[in-house]
Amino acid sequence: MTNNIEGRGGAVTAASVRSWLRERIRRGRLVPGQRLVEADIIAETGASRARVREALQRLEAEGLVAIEEFRGASVRRLSADEIRQIYRARLALEGIAAHDFAMADDPVRKTELVRLQDEMNTLEDTGDHRRFAALNDEWHDLILDGAGNDYIRTFVDRLRLPLYRLLFSAFYQPSRIDEANRGHRKVTAAILSGDAAAAETEMRQHIADALNAVSQLEDDLPS
Structure with missing residues (x-):
């Protein structure tokens, strides 16, 4: 068939x-x-x-x-070092995206950001990993769109593809939903307040935390 x-x-x-x-x-x-x-x-x-x-x-x-x-x-099987390099590149690029979205006059997308954040908040303590992973993708995509930089969007999309399975698997770790959403809330709040510097800082920390979560998946990180 x-x-x-x-x-x-x-x-x-x-x-x-x-x-x-x-x-x-x-x-x-x-x-x-x-x-x-x-x-x-x-x-x-x-x-x-x-x-x-x-x-x-x-x-x-x-x-x-x-x-x-x-x-x-x-x-393709990524090495642990390759994964760290990808995350470091994402850390810089998505930090810039959050910074630029915070500065943007884009009430429609910022209203959508509030909606996404509210829905992610309802998933804490639920264990609904699949739904949270899908919303996580939407949240990152929205921030990339809000930045209005096609080059950043293209590069980040390319970087995220090889990591998707690891990102999805990471959400099955105990408490990962709550940990990730704490980062989401900080980034969202900074963007909505128009604090571009804080938005970049919080996004960089959020990506660093994601790398730490993925690094705990030892079977998926060949030496």
Whole structure:
């Protein structure tokens, strides 16, 4: 049984295969180190071999896939040092985004920020990890949008992709929802008050705390 996907006009494009694979990597259905067999992907998606290879090459450029001569493609496994480097880059970029959003005259997005924060507050002590992870994504995305800097948005999206499974797994640690939301509340309050310096500082601390949480997932951090 296949899960054929379609692009425009019914043709399976490299972009649609890339999105299909990316989502499975994000959700942990394809795990680090797992081989990505072209024949299996063709059978699942209905794509041509050329489109599958193009999709894998694009995912390699995004940092999600490793392609080795004679061994083919596999889901890329990040080292602990690579993960720290990614978080340090996010720390700087998302700090700037929070700073710029705080300074922006954008009442619509700031009203949406209040709504998201209120909903996240209701999830403390609930253990609803999946819903909180989804809201966490929306919160970060909204701040990136509010910053109005397309370059920061592009770079951060690229940095977050290889970490998605770890980020999601981290929310299953005891008390992680409450810890993360404490950081959210501080960033949100600073943005809403227009305190750009505090917004940047609190966001940088929030990302640093996230790195600490992910670092506790020892099985997912190869040396």
